[in-house]
Amino acid sequence: MTETFRGLWVVAYRDLLTFIGDRFRLLASLAFPLLFLAIFGGGFSEVIGRMAGGVGLLQFMYPGIIAQMVLTTSLFGGVSVVTDRETGFLREILVAPISRAGIVLGKVVGAAVVALLQVLALLGLAPIVGVPLDVELVVRLLPVVVLLSVALSGLGILIASFAPSQQGFQLLMQMLVFPMIFLAGVFFPVDRVPLWMEILSKLNPVTYGVDAVRQVFLGSGPAAAGLGVTVLGHTMTLVEEVALIGALGLVLVAAAVRSFGRQA
Amino acid sequence: MGWGEDAGGAARIDAMVQVDELTRRFGSLEAVRGVTFRVAPGEIFGFLGPNGAGKTTTINILCTLLRPTSGVATINGFDVVRQPSQVRRSIGLVFQQSTLDETLSAEQNLRLHAHAYGVPSATRERRIDELLTLVELRDRRKGSVRTFSGGMKRRLEIARGLLHHPRVLFLDEPTLGLDPQTRRRVWEYLAELRGREPLTIFLTTHYLDEADQCDRIAIIDHGRIVALDTPDGLKRGVGGDLITVSTADGLAAVDEIRQRYGVAPVVSDGTISFQVPAGETFLPDFVRSFSQPLEAISLRRPTLDDVFVQLTGREIRDDPPGVMAADRRAAA
Numbered sequence: 001m002t003e004t005f006r007g008l009w010v011v012a013y014r015d016l017l018t019f020i021g022d023r024f025r026l027l028a029s030l031a032f033p034l035l036f037l038a039i040f041g042g043g044f045s046e047v048i049g050r051m052a053g054g055v056g057l058l059q060f061m062y063p064g065i066i067a068q069m070v071l072t073t074s075l076f077g078g079v080s081v082v083t084d085r086e087t088g089f090l091r092e093i094l095v096a097p098i099s100r101a102g103i104v105l106g107k108v109v110g111a112a113v114v115a116l117l118q119v120l121a122l123l124g125l126a127p128i129v130g131v132p133l134d135v136e137l138v139v140r141l142l143p144v145v146v147l148l149s150v151a152l153s154g155l156g157i158l159i160a161s162f163a164p165s166q167q168g169f170q171l172l173m174q175m176l177v178f179p180m181i182f183l184a185g186v187f188f189p190v191d192r193v194p195l196w197m198e199i200l201s202k203l204n205p206v207t208y209g210v211d212a213v214r215q216v217f218l219g220s221g222p223a224a225a226g227l228g229v230t231v232l233g234h235t236m237t238l239v240e241e242v243a244l245i246g247a248l249g250l251v252l253v254a255a256a257v258r259s260f261g262r263q264a
Numbered sequence: 265m266g267w268g269e270d271a272g273g274a275a276r277i278d279a280m281v282q283v284d285e286l287t288r289r290f291g292s293l294e295a296v297r298g299v300t301f302r303v304a305p306g307e308i309f310g311f312l313g314p315n316g317a318g319k320t321t322t323i324n325i326l327c328t329l330l331r332p333t334s335g336v337a338t339i340n341g342f343d344v345v346r347q348p349s350q351v352r353r354s355i356g357l358v359f360q361q362s363t364l365d366e367t368l369s370a371e372q373n374l375r376l377h378a379h380a381y382g383v384p385s386a387t388r389e390r391r392i393d394e395l396l397t398l399v400e401l402r403d404r405r406k407g408s409v410r411t412f413s414g415g416m417k418r419r420l421e422i423a424r425g426l427l428h429h430p431r432v433l434f435l436d437e438p439t440l441g442l443d444p445q446t447r448r449r450v451w452e453y454l455a456e457l458r459g460r461e462p463l464t465i466f467l468t469t470h471y472l473d474e475a476d477q478c479d480r481i482a483i484i485d486h487g488r489i490v491a492l493d494t495p496d497g498l499k500r501g502v503g504g505d506l507i508t509v510s511t512a513d514g515l516a517a518v519d520e521i522r523q524r525y526g527v528a529p530v531v532s533d534g535t536i537s538f539q540v541p542a543g544e545t546f547l548p549d550f551v552r553s554f555s556q557p558l559e560a561i562s563l564r565r566p567t568l569d570d571v572f573v574q575l576t577g578r579e580i581r582d583d584p585p586g587v588m589a590a591d592r593r594a595a596a
Binding site: 003 | 284363
């Protein structure tokens with residue numbers, strides 16, 4: 001057990017050191033969400049006006065953008081497994097007296113902490129977007145963000161443990177990330193789209209993460225008014241969505257531990 | 265298990281590294297074929313062989329990165345398959361390719377290693393300082409590894425490999441790709457270290473001068489150990505010193521050498537060469553009594569290269585590309 005804990009600590013600590021040391025990555029990770037908010041939010045809010053439940057487009061999109069950033073950061077967290085293999089640093093980790101499970105858990109925790117830091121930075125924009133913030137909201141938001149990040153970094157590492165090269169991993173990720181973001185209800189409610197899109201969106205687990213974050217911000221009112229996610233006539237509640245993401249996270253991280261242990 | 269307990273627990277063992285009938289197959293390729301040897305505590309033990317001979321595969325098994333197909337290996341008394349964790353605490357590693365995190369500083373790399381091996385915080389900083397001083401990187405400790413030269417990186421890796429007080433330091437081609445001056449410095453550090461700490465060094469190399477510095481050498485070829493002895497012992501096995509002479513009348517000279525000394529000289533490019541057991545006492549006598557006028561004469565002691573050629577029938581630098589690819593896969 002100590003070998004798992006020590007592994008978790010060393011790997012997470014190192015990923016954080018790398019993240020903090022890389023100022024460009026720090027800025028770049030915030031650039032996309034800002035761009036999305038400014039262009040989509042700014043460009044469409046006049047046209048669209050108020051949505052169901054009296055919610056403005058920016059207020060609708062803002063939680064989605066937070067979830068989207070968590071998704072990108074967490075999924076791409078797996079890339080460090082691939083780059084470490086290419087630069088050779090992975091061998092230093094693999095011959096250390098720490099367990100394989102500890103290494104994977106460290107990567108997951110490292111990605112979650114980075115995602116949390118980014119979310120905190122993005123929360124600074126809330127007043128500009130017109131979203132009221134209070135302590136209770138933030139306290140409720142953080143566990144949701146952590147769960148979502150754990151699940152998605154589990155997926156990222158799972159894929160990374162198979163990826164032959166960094167280029168391969170990046171390509172695969174691009175193919176995954178964009179559909180996952182666009183079909184997750186970040187920019188529009190998934191209950192109000194063509195049927196094929198609705199089906200794909202509701203099969204996309206990220207949809208429930210986005211909606212969970214949104215329900216934390218906007219409460220369950222707008223969800224009930226048609227901005228939420230309805231599965232087989234039932235509108236998903238926050239608790240159900242969090243449970244779903246948690247279960248998914250458990251499965252994905254377990255699979256990543258298994259796969260990494262075998263590949264490495 | 266706490267740090268340090270296990271490293272000291274197995275202090276009174278005869279062999280620091282003990283390998284019996286070790287075999288490793290990759291599909292149909294047998295990279296290591298029944299290798300057996302012992303390394304005594306405090307010894308510098310060298311694995312000499314061309315690329316693809318099975319050196320890296322053997323090291324990977326010994327450092328628990330690869331499971332053997334069959335056979336047994338123990339390090340510091342711990343089995344590499346059943347007790348990988350104790351083995352890992354007992355060994356330090358310097359690989360052929362750098363395994364540093366180049367985005368971090370020298371100091372950060374060492375600190376991460378200390379955390380990974382559970383080096384107690386009370387001694388950590390002192391140990392880091394001591395090793396950075398040894399490899400002359402103390403004033404560059406805050407520097408990003410990305411800006412380091414190849415030699416500096418290798419030195420940092422040696423420092424890192426020693427941080428947790430390993431019993432055995434594995435060096436896989438430790439000076440590959442370094443310039444001669446840096447290579448010499450690396451050896452100076454190793455010599456200094458050995459004077460300070462009870463350290464066993466296990467290295468692989470295909471540099472003959474490097475192998476010459478080992479206490480004992482195993483020559484490995486096609487996955488098998490073909491000879492194992494001290495460098496001098498191996499050279500003696502070749503059959504003595506090589507005398508080369510040039511004379512005006514080659515045929516007459518060959519006849520005289522054959523009759524008088526009972527050896528079979530080899531003629532090539534107009535020179536005659538033959539082997540005698542002790543060249544330095546043979547030479548004065550030969551010059552005095554030889555009847556043919558001599559144009560030139562030379563004496564050469566056998567090198568490890570001669571040993572290698574005699575044992576395997578080829579020079580050590582022969583690198584059949586197919587085998588190299590197999591070893592690279594084995595190393596991955």
